[in-house]
Amino acid sequence: MVVVGDSVAGITALREVRALGHTGPVGLIAADPDGCYPRPPLSKKALVDSAGDPEGWSLADLDVDVTRSAAVRLDTERRIVHTEGGHGVYYDALVLATGARARRLAPEREGEFVVRTMQDSTALRDRFSTASSVAVVGAGFLGLEVAGAAHRLGLSVTVVDTEPPLMRVLGPFLSSAVADRLRAASVDVVRATAPVVPYGDPIEGIAVDGVAIPADVTVSCVGEVPNCEWLSGTGIADDHGVAVDEQCATAVPGVFAAGDVTFRRDADGTVRRSPFWSHAVAQAKVAAAGALGLEPRCAPHDDYFWTEILGAPVKIVGPLPPAGAPTRVDGSLADASAVLEWDHADGRRTVVAFGAKKSVGWLRRRAADDV
Ligand SMILES: Cc1cc2nc3c(=O)[nH]c(=O)nc-3n(C[C@H](O)[C@H](O)[C@H](O)COP(=O)(O)OP(=O)(O)OC[C@H]3O[C@@H](n4cnc5c(N)ncnc54)[C@H](O)[C@@H]3O)c2cc1C
Structure with a gap:
């Protein structure tokens, strides 16, 4: 074996x-x-x-x-x-x-940061310590976590994507709540109509629809x-x-x-x-x-996922992305202290703890309508 x-x-x-x-x-x-x-x-x-x-x-x-x-x-x-x-x-x-x-946008040039390994993370942390601005390409979960860390360190942060933040994973309702949270924290969210490209060698920033956005650090979070x-x-x-x-x-x-x-x-x-x-x-x-030629003890998939959005822990159980408005909202999304649910036509349920302190076990039970 x-x-x-x-x-x-x-x-x-x-x-x-x-x-x-x-x-x-x-x-x-x-x-x-x-x-x-x-x-x-x-x-x-x-x-x-x-x-x-x-x-x-x-x-x-x-x-x-x-x-x-x-x-x-x-x-x-x-x-x-x-x-x-x-x-x-x-x-x-x-x-x-x-x-x-990590997928890179400019592998042949100097100065593109990615986050996949311990070495990547250490190199980016070192660079953050002397930088004042960062451009993050990709508004998926990884891009927003990097943006959150840079924001916490006091850097000026721009996040660019061709889609709204986390749209593909979290769907339109939560994507719009995430965009509100980023805006309220003065994180600049830029929507590009064409794929974004870093410019310079070493890289000096990113070009978004022909307009240069200079940045001390450029991080690609593009899959x-x-x-x-x-x-x-x-x-x-x-x-x-x-x-x-x-x-x-x-x-x-x-x-x-x-x-x-x-x-x-x-x-x-x-x-x-x-x-x-x-x-x-x-x-x-x-x-x-x-x-080993044995029967497995579990299914080959698990739909629990978690991330962090500007310091707010987000935990999710159930099918993604949920469409439309939630079936139920407890707490306040604006205060990052909410539990949201989507009941789907096939009988399944997506449960999201957005900043609210809920255990994974509780979320799983709630998704199974067991609590
Ligand atoms: C920065 C970051 C944050 C994340 N945060 C979250 C999160 O909050 N929530 C969540 O649900 N998921 C998160 N993920 C995703 C999660 O970490 C991955 O799904 C998980 O790491 C996948 O594990 P893996 O073992 O399949 O592959 P990997 O983690 O990619 O590990 C593969 C291993 O194989 C080794 N390897 C590669 N090629 C060879 C070779 N030819 N020979 C020998 N060894 C080789 C590599 O060195 C590596 O150690 C995150 C991922 C990243 C990068």
């Missing part, structure tokens, strides 16, 4: 393999020089203060044989993972958990690219990542996958990616069970 990738999907798969009673040898192939750690703090507290850096995970209790070198090729015939360091690691069953990397080039020639991956089914199995027997490297294809061909924490955890548990 071998796992490639040591972030949340990889580590969860390892833990599940042991929890399911597997006592045989387990290998981990991992590439990040900083070891394994959770990413969510990287765009939140860690950008403001090094005390907010995530703590690394320990593998000490798992009896894992770690090869710290990137996987560079997979031989599915002989069942060997080849690494950059020249190792060949044999497997009976394999779990791919190589995640994704991610699955780390699957090393699988080329195996038939396991394409440009969308690694296709998996409900068992988290790939096109090749004995090879499973979980987390941000994966996608699912609907019957009508629509590609679905869910690059979120809880989803990676659920898939990893299912992939681990599949690799």
Whole structure:
């Protein structure tokens, strides 16, 4: 049993393999020089203060044989993972958990910041400490978390996107509430009609519909690219990542996958990616069970998601994005202390705690109409 990738999907798969009673040898192939750690703090507290850096995970209790070198090729015939360091690691069953990397808008130029790894987060925090203005490209959850950290540090912040903030994830009602919150905090939200491009080399700011917005720091938060080039020639991956089914199995027997490297294809061909924490955890548990030939202990998906919008924690359970106005609102959205619900036509419910202190368990029970 071998796992490639040591972030949340990889580590969860390892833990599940042991929890399911597997006592045989387990290998981990991992590439990040900083070891394994959770990413969510990287765009939140860690950008403001090094005390907010995530703590690394320990593998000490798992009896894992770690090869710290990137996987560079997979031989599915002989069942060997080849690494950059020249190792060949044999497997009976394999779990791919190589995640994704940040998409860049100007990879060939100096001065574009992204936030994906500990090194990215440290570099941006250092740059923030001497900057007075930041331009964030992308008003998704990551872009708004970066904007929130910069705002907390007193920088002048501009966020640019071709869509309103968080529209694709949270839908029009919450997107407009988020835009109000950003405006009230003097975060400049700019709507572009065409894709935004950084200008200069080193980068000096961004060009929005032909108008230059200069900034000391430019951060691209424009999505991610699955780390699957090393699988080329195996038939396991394409440009969308690694296709998996409900068992988290790939096109090749004995090879499973979980987390941000994966996608699912609907019957009508629509590609679905869910690059979120809880989803990676659920898939990893299912992939681990599949690799051992056992029944999984959970479904391969989990619709709990959380983020932070200018310091307000936002937790969500249920289908996204919710359409139209909520069915029920308790508390005040303007004061970032509200619980909102959308009852959908198919009987499911989306529950959102927007700044309100609610546990994940409570949100799940509320979504299941159990509280
Ligand atoms: C800054 C940030 C903040 C986030 N905040 C939230 C949040 O608040 N809420 C939420 O739900 N989700 C959040 N997410 C998303 C969540 O962190 C990801 O969904 C999750 O990290 C996916 O885990 P993963 O293990 O699939 O992949 P990744 O986290 O991408 O990890 C993949 C691992 O594989 C390793 N690897 C890659 N290629 C190779 C190779 N060839 N050989 C060996 N190892 C390799 C990498 O070094 C990495 O350690 C955030 C993501 C980021 C980047």
